[in-house]
Amino acid sequence: MTYKTIVAVLSAAEDAGKVTDHALALARRTGGHVIGIHAESPVVVTLIAPMEYPDPNAVLELQERAQQQSREVEQAFRSRCARDDISYEWRLFTGTAGYASAGVIDSARGADIVLAGQFDPDLDGPAREDIEDLLYESGRPVYLVSNAPAGPEPVDRVLVAWNGSREAARAVFDALPFLTAAKDVEVFAVDPPETAMQSRDFSGAELAAALARHGVNTTVTSGATGGHSVAETLNRRATEIDAGLIVMGAYSHSRLRQRLFGGVTSAMMRGARVPVLMSR
Template identity: 85%
Template structure:
């Protein structure tokens, strides 16, 4: 298994450069083809004007601004791909649905992996709903490029967040190309339960044995949250072992519950310190 079709979902010129650089680093290793996608939102005008008609000049200015951003995103994407002589194509979609538009989702569903920028409420980038839509609707692994790093670095150590769920299982096997290429993989369980079928000390041991048959050198460890959130514990462990990637299942609990009360997925969408591959 390898990533041959790589979709890079690009929002602004700033995140387009970072996400494209990560997609290129992956494509160079796999000989993959990159599809750059930008969803240009139509202009929505809410203005107080005589006779309730918006000023046409204001509408034109907003449309021009959106088109300028699209051109800047395309230029950031094309210039990098042409510089690296990588097989690529560009797709522009316009619609109010953003990342959930039919064109974006259809393109993502035909890919091996989808890359996007991490959610950051302080910048004009993807919204949390955009990333949720990609996770829920595409059916593909989503690689979130962390805001904490300027560019891609070789991924030599991978931290697998393991809780035995369907989602975490899916993420592990979606991430196999990264795991087989890494020098070290740690399967990390936080507050693992003690059950009649498995001791907490051996949580993840069977997964490690399966990965070993793929040539993955995986170790198993566990930790206690000790009053921290699971997201904080994962970030802390990733920093401790100098991991270049976190692999985790997304939304083991319902999307509505995550939206209302928060959760590990939502927290790492916002605050992961390294790139994170999520699957559900």
């Protein structure tokens, strides 16, 4: 298994270059084809005009701003791809649906992996809803490029966030190309429960055995939150072992519950210190 079709969803000029760099680095290792995608969504603001009709000049200005952003994103993508001897293509979709547009979702469903920028409320990049749409609708693993300044370095160590869920299991095997290429993989359980089926001391042991059959050098550890959130615990552990990637399941609880109360997925969308591969 390898990543041969790599979709890079590029939302704004601020993150287009970084996401493209990660996509190209992955394509160089796998011999993959990179598809750059941008969903052009006009900026929506309240337009106040006499007789409650929108000012045509204001509408034209919004359209031009959206088109200018599309040109900047395309330039950032094409200029980087042109420097590499890598197969690539560019796709532009227009409308108001953003990442949820049919064109973006259809393109993502035909990919081995989808790359996107991490949610950052301070930048004109993807919104939390955009990333949720990719995770829920594409059916593909989503690799979130973190806002940390580091570039796409080779991933020598991977931290697998393991809770025994269906989503976590899918993420692990979606990430298998990263795991088999890494020098070390740590299966890390946070506050593992004691159940009738398995002792907390052996949480992740069966997964580690399965990965070992793929030639993955795997260790199993666990940690306690100790008053911190699970997301903080994962970030802290990734820093301790110098992991270049976190692999985790997304939304093992309902989307509504995540929206109302937050959760590990939402927190990692915003605060992961290294790239995160999520699957649902």
